[in-house]
Amino acid sequence: MKLADLVNHAANKQQFQQLSDYIDFCRQYLAFVETGLQARIVSQNESYYQFFQYGVEGQYNISRPINTRLFYTAESFETMISHFTQTFTDLKQGQRVDDEQRDRIIRIIYTLQQTIGAALDALPAGKSNQARKVNGDLFERLIRLLLQEMGADCTAGVVQVPVKDDAGALLFHTSYQHDLLIRHAGDLKVIGSVKTSSKDRLDKVFVDKFLYSRLTGTALPHIAIFLNDVQRKKTKQENSYGISTTFLPGHFRAYTVKLNPLDGVYYCDIRPNMREDALLSTHIRTIDHLFLDDLWELLNKPSGD
DNA sequence: AAGCTTAGAAAAGCTGGAGT
DNA sequence: ACTCCAGCTTTTCTAAGCTT
Numbered sequence: 001m002k003l004a005d006l007v008n009h010a011a012n013k014q015q016f017q018q019l020s021d022y023i024d025f026c027r028q029y030l031a032f033v034e035t036g037l038q039a040r041i042v043s044q045n046e047s048y049y050q051f052f053q054y055g056v057e058g059q060y061n062i063s064r065p066i067n068t069r070l071f072y073t074a075e076s077f078e079t080m081i082s083h084f085t086q087t088f089t090d091l092k093q094g095q096r097v098d099d100e101q102r103d104r105i106i107r108i109i110y111t112l113q114q115t116i117g118a119a120l121d122a123l124p125a126g127k128s129n130q131a132r133k134v135n136g137d138l139f140e141r142l143i144r145l146l147l148q149e150m151g152a153d154c155t156a157g158v159v160q161v162p163v164k165d166d167a168g169a170l171l172f173h174t175s176y177q178h179d180l181l182i183r184h185a186g187d188l189k190v191i192g193s194v195k196t197s198s199k200d201r202l203d204k205v206f207v208d209k210f211l212y213s214r215l216t217g218t219a220l221p222h223i224a225i226f227l228n229d230v231q232r233k234k235t236k237q238e239n240s241y242g243i244s245t246t247f248l249p250g251h252f253r254a255y256t257v258k259l260n261p262l263d264g265v266y267y268c269d270i271r272p273n274m275r276e277d278a279l280l281s282t283h284i285r286t287i288d289h290l291f292l293d294d295l296w297e298l299l300n301k302p303s304g305d
Numbered sequence: 306a307a308g309c310t311t312a313g314a315a316a317a318g319c320t321g322g323a324g325t
Numbered sequence: 326a327c328t329c330c331a332g333c334t335t336t337t338c339t340a341a342g343c344t345t
Contacts (some may be wrong), residue, residue, distance in 0.1 A: 045311090064334080132333040133320050140332095158323090177323080177331080197333065231334055244312080246334085 001028045003036060003057050003122055010119040011131075016138055019145045022112045023081060029115040030074035045242040051232065058122035065230050065243045066118060067269050070110040077111060084108045088149055091291065102288040109146070109287060110268040113139050113227055117196070140179045140194045143225055147182065150291060152299070154182040159191070161215050178208075180225070184299040190263075191220060196227040198247050205262060206255040213260070221263035221298050225287065228269035245271060253279055263298065266290045 001009075006029055009015050016022055033052065043049035043065060052063040072080060087101045116138055120131035140156065147154045158177050180192030191212070193205045202224065209222035233244040256262070256279065266287040267274065274284040 131320095133322090133331085135334095136332045137321085179331095195333080201331090201333085233335080246314095249313090 001032060003032065003054060006032060006119045007058075007122045010116050010138075011123065011134055013134060013137060013141075016116075016141060019142075019149060022116075022142055022145070025119075026077065026112050026115045027074070029119055030072070030077055030111075034074055041241055043241060043243050049230065049243050051241055052118055052121075054122045059124055061122050062232070062241070063118040063121040064114070065232055066114055067110070067228070067230075070107045070269055071114060072107060072111045080104055080108060088146075092151055097292060102286070102292065105288045105291060106268050106286050109142070110227065113142060113196070113268075136196055139196050139227055143194045144180065146291070147180075147295070150295065152182055152295060153184065154180055154192075157181055159188070161212060163215050164217075180223075182299065188220065189299050189301065191222050193222075193224045195224070197229055197231065198224075198226050202247070202252065203255065206259050209262065210259050221301065223264035223266070223290070223294075223298070224262060225266045225290065226268070229267065229271050230269065247271060247274075249273060249277065249280060252283075256283060264290060264294050 006025075009025060009028075015025070036055070037052050038055040038058075038060060039053040041051040041053055041062065043051070048068050049065040050068055051065060054061050054063075083101070084104055087097055087104065090097060090101075113135075117131075117135045120135055123131050144154050144156065156177075156179055159181065178191050179194040180190070181188060182190040182192065191208065193201075193208070195201060205222060205224045209220075212222070213219050229245050229247045230243045231246055233242050261283060265284045266289060267284060268287050270284065270286050274280045
C-alpha cells in the first residue's frame with residue numbers, strides 16, 4: 001500500500017471497528033516501513049527511540065518517537081500476532097501465562113497503536129491536530145476491543161452521578177463522560193481513562209475518583225491506561241531530535257498521598273523512573289498486568305464500600 | 306560565579322464530537 | 326448553529342544541576 005492510502009485509511013475511524021481491522025492495518029504499515037521511508041532518525045538522548053522520516057509524498061514529515069525495543073518489524077509481527085491471539089484464548093480459559101507472553105502483549109498493543117500514530121504523522125502540517133484526535137480515539141477503541149476480547153463488558157459513555165445534600169436528599173445529577181466503563185453482572189465496577197500519553201491529564205483521573213466518592217459516598221475503582229509518555233523534542237542543532245517526557249512525577253506523588261491512590265495505572269511504554277522510584281513503582285505497571293492480574297480482581301470487588 | 310545543559314512544568318494550538 | 330468538553334503533541338518558559 002502506498003503512503004497516501006495508509007494515511008487516508010488511518011485518518012478514517014470507520015475503518016477500525018474490530019481487532020482484525022487494527023491487525024490488518026498494522027501489517028500494511030509495517031510492510032511499507034520496510035522500504036518506504038526516507039530515513040530513520042535516531043534520538044540523541046535515548047538511542048533506542050527512532051523517528052521515521054517520510055519521503056516527498058509525506059512532505060518529509062518526521063514521526064512521533066518509536067521505541068524500537070517494543071515496536072515489531074513486519075516479520076516478527078507475523079509470528080507474534082498468531083501467538084498473541086492464542087494467548088488471549090488461553091487467558092479466557094484461565095491458563096497461566098509466562099513472561100514471554102506478557103512481553104508480547106505489551107509489544108503487540110504498542111505496535112498496533114503506533115503504526116496508526118506514525119501513519120497519521122504523515123498528514124500535512126495543518127492537519128496535525130486531526131491526527132492527535134483520531135489517534136487518541138482509536139487507542140480508546142483498541143483497549144475496549146481487547147477488554148471485550150477478554151470477555152469484559154465495557155463501553156464508553158456518560159455516567160450520571162447523583163449529588164446529595166448532607167441529609168442524603170438528592171439535589172441533582174451531574175454527568176461525566178468516561179473513556180472506559182466496565183460492568184460486571186450489570187453493575188458498574190470500574191471507571192477508566194484511556195490516553196496515548198499522560199500529559200497533565202493524569203491529574204483529572206485523580207480528581208474524578210475523588211469527586212465520585214465524595215458525591216456518591218461510595219468507592220469505585222478508577223484506573224488509567226497509557227500508551228507511552230514520550231514526545232519529540234528539538235535539540236540545539238537543526239535536524240537533531242531527542243525525546244522528552246510529559247509525566248509529572250511530583251503531581252502523581254502528591255495526588256496519590258494526599259487525595260486518593262488510583263486502583264491501577266498501566267503503561268505500554270513505561271518510563272525508567274516509574275520502575276525505579278519506590279512510590280511510583282507500586283502504583284504504575286506495564287499493561288500486561290491489567291489483562292493478566294488485575295482485571296478479574298477489580299470486577300469481583302464488592303461494590304459500594 | 307558564570308555559563309551551559311538538562312529536567313520539569315506550563316502554555317499553545319487546533320480538531321472533532323456531544324449536547325442544547 | 327453554537328458552545329463546551331475532550332482529544333494530544335509541540336513549543337516555550339523556568340528551575341535545577343553540573344562544569345570549568
